[in-house]
Amino acid sequence: MMARLRLPERRPGSRILGVGVYRPTRVVGNDEICDRIDSSDEWIRRRSGIATRRFAGPDETVISMAAEAARKAMAQSGTDPGDVGMVLLATMSFLEQAPAAAPRVAHLLGARSAGSLDISAACSGFCYALGLADSLVRSGDARTVVVVGSERMSDIVDPADRGTAFLFGDGAGAVVVGPSETPGIGPVVWGSDGERHHVIAHDRSWQEARDGEPWPYMRMAGPEVFRWATRIVPEISREALDRAGLETGDLAAFIPHQANLRIIDAAAKSLDLAPHTAVARDVVTAGNTSAASIPLALDQLLAQGTLPSGGPALLVGFGAGLAHAAQVVTLP
Numbered sequence: 001m002m003a004r005l006r007l008p009e010r011r012p013g014s015r016i017l018g019v020g021v022y023r024p025t026r027v028v029g030n031d032e033i034c035d036r037i038d039s040s041d042e043w044i045r046r047r048s049g050i051a052t053r054r055f056a057g058p059d060e061t062v063i064s065m066a067a068e069a070a071r072k073a074m075a076q077s078g079t080d081p082g083d084v085g086m087v088l089l090a091t092m093s094f095l096e097q098a099p100a101a102a103p104r105v106a107h108l109l110g111a112r113s114a115g116s117l118d119i120s121a122a123c124s125g126f127c128y129a130l131g132l133a134d135s136l137v138r139s140g141d142a143r144t145v146v147v148v149g150s151e152r153m154s155d156i157v158d159p160a161d162r163g164t165a166f167l168f169g170d171g172a173g174a175v176v177v178g179p180s181e182t183p184g185i186g187p188v189v190w191g192s193d194g195e196r197h198h199v200i201a202h203d204r205s206w207q208e209a210r211d212g213e214p215w216p217y218m219r220m221a222g223p224e225v226f227r228w229a230t231r232i233v234p235e236i237s238r239e240a241l242d243r244a245g246l247e248t249g250d251l252a253a254f255i256p257h258q259a260n261l262r263i264i265d266a267a268a269k270s271l272d273l274a275p276h277t278a279v280a281r282d283v284v285t286a287g288n289t290s291a292a293s294i295p296l297a298l299d300q301l302l303a304q305g306t307l308p309s310g311g312p313a314l315l316v317g318f319g320a321g322l323a324h325a326a327q328v329v330t331l332p
């Protein structure tokens, strides 16, 4: 006879309870980037919308920035460290293979009974982690989940590479996800296209670097990624809205990954967003911070103080691996 095992009590939904960010102190303008590449402030603003980004100093690590952002999200939501069941850290720029960064973040937060792991899904990592956090809370496997995106892209981007040097920045953003009587995180729509892994990828392995080759920098076939992004973002946006039972006109905010202002504006146009829908444009002053960009942009919109609490916001991540993910959430 098969033994019958007890399961935790399921919950009807989960939602974002609090948001926190960490922005490195050093602001870097386009002119400084142009010291190393043949470009101009005018070209960078016109082709990407970026005016400034932040670069982390030696003491601003993936772990310290993640912990600071998470601490703020926990303080805002009144979350006790003992109630955290899981810490999910989305990052593509933590340079140690093992252990992961998340256990050290959990330790800094005092979350002693939390599981912890890093999520490697590049610029869509935050949406992947949020989808998993929703499942963990609804299944009853974790009471609250701390979801963080933290990046030091300046460590993996070649400052002399004309195709990427101006685009990326550093920072961290976090949310606390906890139980809710009504669903506050909609179904996640996710996917990937490993066949096109090479369009955003490191140019060599760590093993080659060990054997005397130069540092493995991340390279990008910009125009090819751009074409893919302008197609996939509206596609999965519509699917996420549909699966959440909403229409574009219902959205209080549209918060896509902050890769390029032209991608954000093209997606907003393609979705035919209503005038009342706030569109996140944090990329202008933060650059592309990969897994950190969506919580950073969410925080920037919330700081404006005009978004309705409980209003629906559409989050859309996309990037390397050609991994992508989208979901509708209700605003804290």
Ligand code: UT7
Binding pocket: 037, 038, 039, 040, 043, 044, 047, 048, 123, 162, 163, 166, 167, 200, 221, 222, 223, 224, 225, 226, 229, 259, 260, 263, 288, 290, 318, 319, 320
């Ligand atoms: O976060 C993960 C997902 N990432 C993305 O979604 C990024 C997607 N890609 C992009 O955002 C854009 O492709 C970039 C912003 C990276 C580049 O913009 P673009 O409009 O696609 O530029 P391009 O590479 O097609 O180059 C256009 C022109 C070329 O000159 P010609 O051949 O027209 O004379 C380039 O040589 O601009 C030139 N160019 C530059 N000029 C000044 C390329 N890079 C630069 C530069 N400064 N840094």
